[in-house]
Amino acid sequence: MTGIGRALLRLFAVQGVWNYERMLGVGLGYAAEPLLEDLKIADPVRHSEAVVRSAEFFNCNPNLAGLALGATVRAEYDAEAGAQVVRLRSALCSPLGALGDQLFWAGLLPALVGAALAAVVLGASGWAIVAFLVAYNIVRIWTAVWALRTGLAAGMGVGRAIGGSWIPKAVPLVGHAAGLLVGFALPLVAMWYLRPFGLRGGVAVCLVVAAGVVAGRLFGARMTGSRFALVAVLVTLLFRLVAR
Amino acid sequence: MDPLVLAALLVWGTVVGLDLVSVAQSMIARPLVAGAVAGLLLGDPAAGFRVGVLLELFALDVLPIGAARYPDYGPATVAAAAVAAGSPWELSLGLAGTVGLLVSVVGGWSLQQLRRRNAEAVQRSAAALAAGESAAIRRLQYGGIARDALRSALLTAAGLAAAWVANRWLVLDRLTAVALTLVLVGAGIAAALGGALRSAGRSRRRRWLAAGLVLGFALAVLR
Numbered sequence: 001m002t003g004i005g006r007a008l009l010r011l012f013a014v015q016g017v018w019n020y021e022r023m024l025g026v027g028l029g030y031a032a033e034p035l036l037e038d039l040k041i042a043d044p045v046r047h048s049e050a051v052v053r054s055a056e057f058f059n060c061n062p063n064l065a066g067l068a069l070g071a072t073v074r075a076e077y078d079a080e081a082g083a084q085v086v087r088l089r090s091a092l093c094s095p096l097g098a099l100g101d102q103l104f105w106a107g108l109l110p111a112l113v114g115a116a117l118a119a120v121v122l123g124a125s126g127w128a129i130v131a132f133l134v135a136y137n138i139v140r141i142w143t144a145v146w147a148l149r150t151g152l153a154a155g156m157g158v159g160r161a162i163g164g165s166w167i168p169k170a171v172p173l174v175g176h177a178a179g180l181l182v183g184f185a186l187p188l189v190a191m192w193y194l195r196p197f198g199l200r201g202g203v204a205v206c207l208v209v210a211a212g213v214v215a216g217r218l219f220g221a222r223m224t225g226s227r228f229a230l231v232a233v234l235v236t237l238l239f240r241l242v243a244r
Numbered sequence: 245m246d247p248l249v250l251a252a253l254l255v256w257g258t259v260v261g262l263d264l265v266s267v268a269q270s271m272i273a274r275p276l277v278a279g280a281v282a283g284l285l286l287g288d289p290a291a292g293f294r295v296g297v298l299l300e301l302f303a304l305d306v307l308p309i310g311a312a313r314y315p316d317y318g319p320a321t322v323a324a325a326a327v328a329a330g331s332p333w334e335l336s337l338g339l340a341g342t343v344g345l346l347v348s349v350v351g352g353w354s355l356q357q358l359r360r361r362n363a364e365a366v367q368r369s370a371a372a373l374a375a376g377e378s379a380a381i382r383r384l385q386y387g388g389i390a391r392d393a394l395r396s397a398l399l400t401a402a403g404l405a406a407a408w409v410a411n412r413w414l415v416l417d418r419l420t421a422v423a424l425t426l427v428l429v430g431a432g433i434a435a436a437l438g439g440a441l442r443s444a445g446r447s448r449r450r451r452w453l454a455a456g457l458v459l460g461f462a463l464a465v466l467r
Contacts (some may be wrong), residue, residue, distance in 0.1 A: 013267045017388025019362035020311065026366060026373075030385040034443050048376035055373055055381050062269060097309075105307050106443045109271070117300060118460070120293060129280050134270050172448075178407055179449040182304065182440045183456025184463075186433055190296060191464035193429045196334055197422070204423075205430040212434020213441075225305035225435020226315055226345045232427045233342050240420045 001077065003034025004148065007069065010034070011144055014065050022057045028069055029055025035073045037151075050076040053085055059093050061100020064167075064173075066144050068092045070151020071158035078155055088156060099167050104140070107174030112136050114181030121185075121192035208232060245326070245408070252285045253322055254398050254400050255429065260318030261396020265308075266389050274316035275299035275344075282325035291328040291336070298322055298341050299348070301432030303438035310357075316351025319396060320344045323403025326409050335416075338424025341432075347403040354395050362388050 014027035032054035040047040053072070060068060068089060075085045112132050119128030154161035161166075194202050211232070215223045256278070264273040271277065276296045283292015299321050306314045324344030328336045365387055366373070372380030416424070444450040 012269070013389065015268045015269070016385045016392075017362050017366070018311075019359050019366055019388075020266060021363040021366045023311070026381055026384050026388075029373075029381045033381065034373065051376040051378055051381070052374060079257070088426060099309065101309050105309060108306060110440070110443070113276065113300060113304060114456075117297060120276070120297060123287075127282065129277055132274075133271060133277065140269075173444075175449045176452040179444055179452035180456040180459075181441065181459075182436065183453040184460040185456075186436055186440075187457060187460035187464040189301065190429070190433055191467070192297070193294075193425075197426065201422075201426055204426045205433070208427055208430025209434045209437065212431050213438055216434070216438040217420070225302045225431065225438060226348060228434065229302065229345055229428055229431035230342070230349075230429050233338070233345075233424060236423050236427050237420070240417075240423065 001035060001038055001073075001152070003037055004152070006034035007031050008066070008144060009060075011066050011069065011148065014062050022055070024062065024065060025058040026055050028058050028065060031065070031069055032073055035069070036076065039076060046076065046079070049082055050085075053082060053089070056086070056089070058089055060096035061104060063098035063104050063140050063143055064100040064147055065097045066147030067096060067151040067158055070148045070153070071155055072151075074152050074155035076244055080156060084156070088158070092158070095162065099162070099171065102171045103167060103174060107171060107178050108136065108139060109178075111174055111178040111181045114178065114185040116181075117185040118181070118188050121188045184198060249285055250404065253282060253404060254397065255290075256281055256285060256317040257322040257403065258393060258397040260322070261316060261351070261399060262389070262392055264318055266392040273316075275317045275321040277301050278318045278321040279325050282322045283329065286329035287435055288325075288326060288329040291330070291333060291340075292325045294333045294337055295324045295328045295340050295344065296430050298337060298428060299324060299344050301436040302345065302348075305435040307439075307443075313352050313356055315345075315348035316355060316399065317348045317396070318351075319400040319403050320346075320348035320351055322400055323347045323407045326404055326407035334425060335418065335421040335427075338421055338426075338428050339410055339416060341428040342424065343403070343406050347399065347406060350402065351399050351451060354399055358391055358395050361391055412424065440442025 010031040012030055014024055017026045018024065036047055036050050039050060072085055072089050075088060112135055116132035120220065126233045150161050151158055194205060212228050215228050260273040260278045263270055279296020281294045283289040299317050303317045308314050321344055324340040327343050329341035365384055369380045369384055440453050444453050
């Protein structure tokens, strides 16, 4: 099969036309195009059907989309029934979404951001940011290559391949690392900002933090961090206006 | 502001806006990165770091999952850095952070509009997609990326305009400026802590979070 390198590059823009109609579907179809080129010569009718299926509805974490791409393309080459390919694609949405979100958005990313924040406020400045970018991108590029290769090798058996892979084992580990590193960074960041303001500044910030955490508990997902901040800014400005 | 610096900030804001969802997701859209580079472009790297770290605290509260609506902090951080550059951070961080948060909310709204426009483009190409035309898929893909580039450029331009207005017209007295800085630092820490607690749930991760807080606090006190 040719076009693996081009498909891999296209996977990095898999969300290029993200929409409420097909979500990642069209982006996955775009990434599938180079992989399906050989099928065009071998079986033009099947190729045309495969192109239609490749751009249908799909959603998952973009970093693991290669697993679905590889598996469905393999299934097309293996001449699996079209309905089976569609079922495979649908079945992969939830597990690849949940695993990828836990691994990257709730695990690796906050862990590395926590480490970078701590390093910046401890004086590493620019190097901490370069290290953050290099570390994150090494992992995600390696994962993308692994995912596409694993999907292409496993085809319809991709579910077993995912279950037996490193991903389910890595999810709790990076989760623990994220908890530790974000927790480690927060007091350091607080001290970095508060040093010039002394004890009174520290007490004021502690009160705002407490109010923010309580507001988050009371109002749940509706009270995001940025909403609370904007409300707090408004209250502060009104208070200063009245106090003058 | 020097027109060359302005142009560089506009390009940087557009690139980080694209990086958030459409192309690469290499994490240059994180406020920490976007702020550091914007600070360098503005000739005040320290301001870029201060703003980047602050908005990064808010970004840690966000899980960009599926169809969720989330703020766009990349171009917002560029705008915030433009407010903070050249002033003592103790006085400018509050106003810069406020401008950044407002621009990030507009950015979140603009992402939803982009997704709707993309859906309309997909609907218009439904017949070609049903016929298995690869060219239609490519057209949709390039069109989506071009729309996001335009969105990011407009958002950055609006953010830089807001920064100019804030610097020129919003003159805060010293006490109000310091109060805003303290409020935003507190709100940022609350956001990051809230996000960490939510991600931890009732799992063992909560213990790791507690251990990290104790370690970080000990180091902060000892330094």
